[in-house]
Amino acid sequence: MSHGHSAAGRDRRRLLAVFGLSSSVLVVEIAGGLAANSLALLADAAHVFADLGGIALALGAIWIASRPAGNGRTFGLYRVEILAAAANAGVLIALACFILFQAWQRLASPPEVESGLMLAVALVAFAANAVSLYLLRDAQARSLNMRGAYLEVMGDLLGAMSVVVASVVIGLTGFRAADAIASALIGLLILPRTWSLLRDATNILLEAAPKGVDLAQVRGHICAEPDVLDVHDLHAWTITSGINVVSAHVVIRRDADGGAVLDSLCRCLSGDFDIEHSTFQLEREDRRRLEEHGHA
Secondary structure, eight states: OHHHHHHHHHHHHHHHHHHHHHHHHHHHHHHHHHHHTOHHHHHHHHHHHHHHHHHHHHHHHHHHHTSOOOSSOTTTTTHHHHHHHHHHHHHHHHHHHHHHHHHHHHHHSOOOOOHHHHHHHHHHHHHHHHHHHHHHTTGGGTOHHHHHHHHHHHHHHHHHHHHHHHHHHHHHHOOTHHHHHHHHHHHHHHHHHHHHHHHHHHHHHTTOOOTTOOHHHHHHHHHTSTTEEEEEEEEEEEEETTEEEEEEEEEEOTTOOHHHHHHHHHHHHHHHHOOOEEEEEEEOHHHHHHHHHHHO
């Protein structure tokens, strides 16, 4: 479990920095969107606001998950990270639908937009999001919650870029509907990545096999051990990002050294499948017959 704690400690400072940058972008975009009458800026501000909620959830999850395990929660509170990711995805999906509805209404009657101010604000937001993306570039590979924050900032960056393009188009051509079109693009950018985040979080909550772990290969590696005759009741799941767990009943030869078998199995799964937490119940052949009788 120390791997999860150390990674969370490294990620906390980066999340705090991104939270500060995103808060600044939120204030600037709300003020600029109201002054320029730009739905695209306000839509991007709404997206940033949801992302701030997601980052706050991530920070809270890191703090809660760092608390020690107890008798009531033997794995601690690591699953809080996954619950936060799922809640964040739900908020983003609702936000995307709202933005798309507002953009559709504006397309029917595009209002006047101050394109110069819109461009200046969008450039500031783009620069701040680029810095945030750089801060999260490594951490997003370690944690589902950090990946969620990274994807949110990526969406903000692309949203700011679309506002930049829309403001240039309005300034050069007078095509005011570009503001609503940019808003719709921001809404559409949110949906695919959010669905992927929600799917991954749901799979973990349903205790599906960890991504990248093939149970048939795990079974094959276990059975390849010289003193192992069979394996049954094999299960693999994820506690939180980066912490995969396996449990299995392993049938061994009557004269096998149980301690040596356990050491070999743990080294195998840790090295080949990145599974640090393994629980094996070693059984002799006669015990397997008793189990089958009990399950009948």
